[in-house]
Structure formats: C-alpha cells, structure tokens
Amino acid sequence: MGKAVLGIDVGGSATKIVGFREHNGKRELIAPQIVHANDPLTSIYGAFGKFTMENELSLADIERVMMTGVGSTFAEKPLYEGLDCRVVPEFSSVGRGGLYLSGLDEAIVVSMGTGTALIYAKKQESGEVKIDYLGGTGVGGGTLLGLSRLMLGVDTVEHIEQLAAQGNLANIDLRIGDMSHKKLHPDMNLELTASNFGKLNDLANKNDIALGITNMVGETIGMLAVFAARKYHLNRVVLTGNLTTLAPIRRVFEILEKTFDIQFIIPPNAQYGTVIGAALGKI
Secondary structure (H helix, E strand, C coil), rough: CEEEEEEECCCCCCEEEEEEEEECEEEEEEEEEEEEECHHHHHHHHHHHHHHHHHCCCHHEEEEEEECHHHHCCCCCCCCCCCEEEEECCHHHHHHHHHHHHHCCCCEEEEEEEEEEEEEEEEECCEEEEEEEEEEEEEEEEHHHHHHHHHHHHCCCHHHHHHHCCCHHHHHHHHHHHCCCCCCHHHHHCEEECCCCCCCCCCCCCCHHHHHHHHHHHHHHHHHHHHHHHHHHHHEEEEEEEHHHHHHHHHHHHHHHHHHHHEEEEECCCCHHHHHHHHCCCC
C-alpha cells in the first residue's frame, strides 16, 4: 500500500481532514473526520493527531499534506519537520471535490459552509479541472446558527433540525398563492415563497420559526445556484458542505428541483467536498 496524501480544510468553525492512498492500483479514500476548536492552530493539530492515530499512520506513512480553507494561512510552516505541507486554493478544492464526489465532468458546485460559495467546474482533456469562481453569499450555516440563537435561544444544528421538523411554513412565509390564485406565468409554482417571514403572525411558534429560518437559508442558496446553472446552460448542481446534512435544507432543494428543472445532487460525503478536493490538488 502506497503512502497517504492528506487534505486539511481549516474553516471558520471546524477543521476537516481526509486522506487518499494507493492500493492495488486504485486510489482509496480514508474516512473523513471533523474537529471543532476555536483556535485554528489547535484545530489543525487536533485534527491531524486524531486522524493519524485512528488510522494508524506515522509521519513516514504520509507523502504530503494539502491544506486549504480560510484558516490554512495560520500554518505558516510545515506541521512537523520533514513533512511536505502545501496550501491549495479553496475555490479550486471546492470544484475539484464536487466533480470527484458526483462523478460528473462539468457542474455548478455549491459549497455551503459558514457562508456560501458557487463554483463552475469542468474537467479538461488534460485531466486538469477548469475553475471559475462565480461569487457567493454571506447566507449559510453561520446565518442559520446566528438567527436561531437570536430568535430561539438555540445554538446547535441538531436542536434546530428537531424544532423545524414540527414547523409549519404557513405561519411564517408569504407564498405566491397567498396573493394570487392565478399563475402570472405558465411555469410559476404558486407554492413558491414570495417573501420569507412575510406572513409571520402571532400563531407562529418556535417550530415554525426554526423551519422559516432554514427555509430562508436554503432558498437563498438554491436560487443563486439556479441562476448560476442557467448562465452556463447546465441542469446539474452539486451541493457540498455541512448544510447538506440537514433534512429541512434538503427538502428545499427537492422543491426547487421540481420547479426549475435543475438536478441538485448531494453525493455521499458531501460535507467533506472541499477537503477531498484539497487532497486531490495538483502537486
């Protein structure tokens, strides 16, 4: 079995780590892990130590470490003497990871982390991946947690998801069908949101508000992805990042998928898309 190549993604709220190694001529993925810590360096070393220990890897077993993410700049020198450490661009990692996980050659890749980034990625004949950074939005996981903490006194994704499961959007969002019983356009879906929180009333409880917040975050990201896909004449969008694990967020994309004829793909290990792309980065 060949030496391992590790990827480390140092994000705004967590550090993710993954590895690849050659086995019988094939590149095998070593189970990804995530570590939470307030300090980037603590998070980096904690993730590295936990990952190598649990996978029984010594420094001699590691070929190189590919680092990315906003916090990767804190690692200004190799993690350990003699260990080959390199920094790879985050947006390239997002695109490369999205194509690898989905098995596609071309797609819009959306990274839903603390904020959200949108990438156009396309494999070239040379094997390289063409990357266009399309921009993004500050609406993401940080928005979800911040608004939930302010409005509900809740600050864990698990608790937000539990509350949202019992929520009713009819007490929160103003829908097109609330304003008109006739379609203004043949393709218009009367169930689409006209105004997030535009119908908030005194009947709304914590469950409804939790669902309203997750719905607003999902719809904001989803519509940006729809516009990006249309620009490139594509009908496939790959979703990555931590928000892909939330059931109410996933349901938003299911609705948008039917309405706009866009296929939203959430592949296995989607929350680790960026760090996987980093490990696959060009040497």
